[in-house]
Amino acid sequence: MMRFQKLVLFCCFFGCWQCSPPGDQSPVQIPELTYFFDRPADYWEEGFPIGNGRIGMMILGDPARQRIPLNEDSFWAGEPRTWDNPDAPAWIDTIVHSLERQDLIRANDLVRHMQGTFTQSYAPLGDLWINFSDTTPVTGYRRTLDLRSGVVTVSFLRNGHRWIQRSAVSFPHQVGLLSFETDDPDGIKMEVSLTSQTPHQWRLEDGNTLIMR
Structure with a gap:
């Protein structure tokens, strides 16, 4: 020995558990x-x-x-900040108008003006x-x-x-x-x-x- x-x-x-259907008390065989x-x-x-x-x-x-x-x-690059874009609401009408005209390419370009700043990167600890x-x-x-x-x-x-x-x-x-x-x-x-x-x-x-x- x-x-x-x-x-x-x-x-x-650590451990694991097994689940059985309601009323079935037999253990589930998990491969x-x-x-x-x-x-x-x-x-x-x-x-x-x-x-x-x-x-x-x-x-x-x-x-x-x-x-x-x-x-x-919780380990990210950068620092806590506000991610909202205060100018975003001003672009809504223009984007909706582009969508109504089926100008999807322009709408896609304009919607970028509504985005906030880029998020920080998840960093290795x-x-x-x-x-x-x-x-x-x-x-x-x-x-x-x-x-x-x-x-x-x-x-x-x-x-x-x-x-x-x-x-x-x-x-x-x-x-x-x-x-x-x-x-x-x-x-x-x-x-x-x-x-x-x-x-x-x-x-x-x-x-x-x-x-x-």
């Missing part, structure tokens, strides 16, 4: 819904996105140096970096997304020992989870850091909490 050493960076609980790759993502679009509507992470799954892009729904001390080539690599639970699992063999990484984002607890397991008696050694494309500062708190502002 394997004795696993386990490292948990963030803790949360397995998974996507998987036999290699890490070569670029961002090949990663597995997970989130809860507010927090998002992209799991790329590099077994040596892992980059995990992070998102949060930052990147979580995990550098593993052991970068020995791996075998038996598998990266899987379970669509029912929202859990991404990365597993492989390194030096004959099984490594398993699980990632998820909890809605009730509003946190992201990364857990690592191995049966290697030496455990898992890693360095964790945060970077961002926007101006930021970070600090270590209580010896085990990395805060970026």
Whole structure:
């Protein structure tokens, strides 16, 4: 029986539920819904996105140096402002007249005068970096997304020992989870850091909490 050493960076609980038709108490049999790759993502679009509507992470799954892009729904470029165009009502009659004349091209051009300023861009919050001390080539690599639970699992063999990484984002607890397991008696050694494309500062708190502002 394997004795696993386990490292948990963030803790949360997650699950899924099943629905039954009214009056039917038997569980609904849901087929397995998974996507998987036999290699890490070569670029961002090949990663597995997970989130809860507010927090998002992209799991790329590099077994040596892992980059995990992070998102949060309130993080936008720019600043709070009023998006209304006070001149918009003045264009209504002219646009309606163009529509009545079936001049759709002119109406389309004029309606742009009613638009407000362009909205700001949804900005990436930052990147979580995990550098593993052991970068020995791996075998038996598998990266899987379970669509029912929202859990991404990365597993492989390194030096004959099984490594398993699980990632998820909890809605009730509003946190992201990364857990690592191995049966290697030496455990898992890693360095964790945060970077961002926007101006930021970070600090270590209580010896085990990395805060970026």
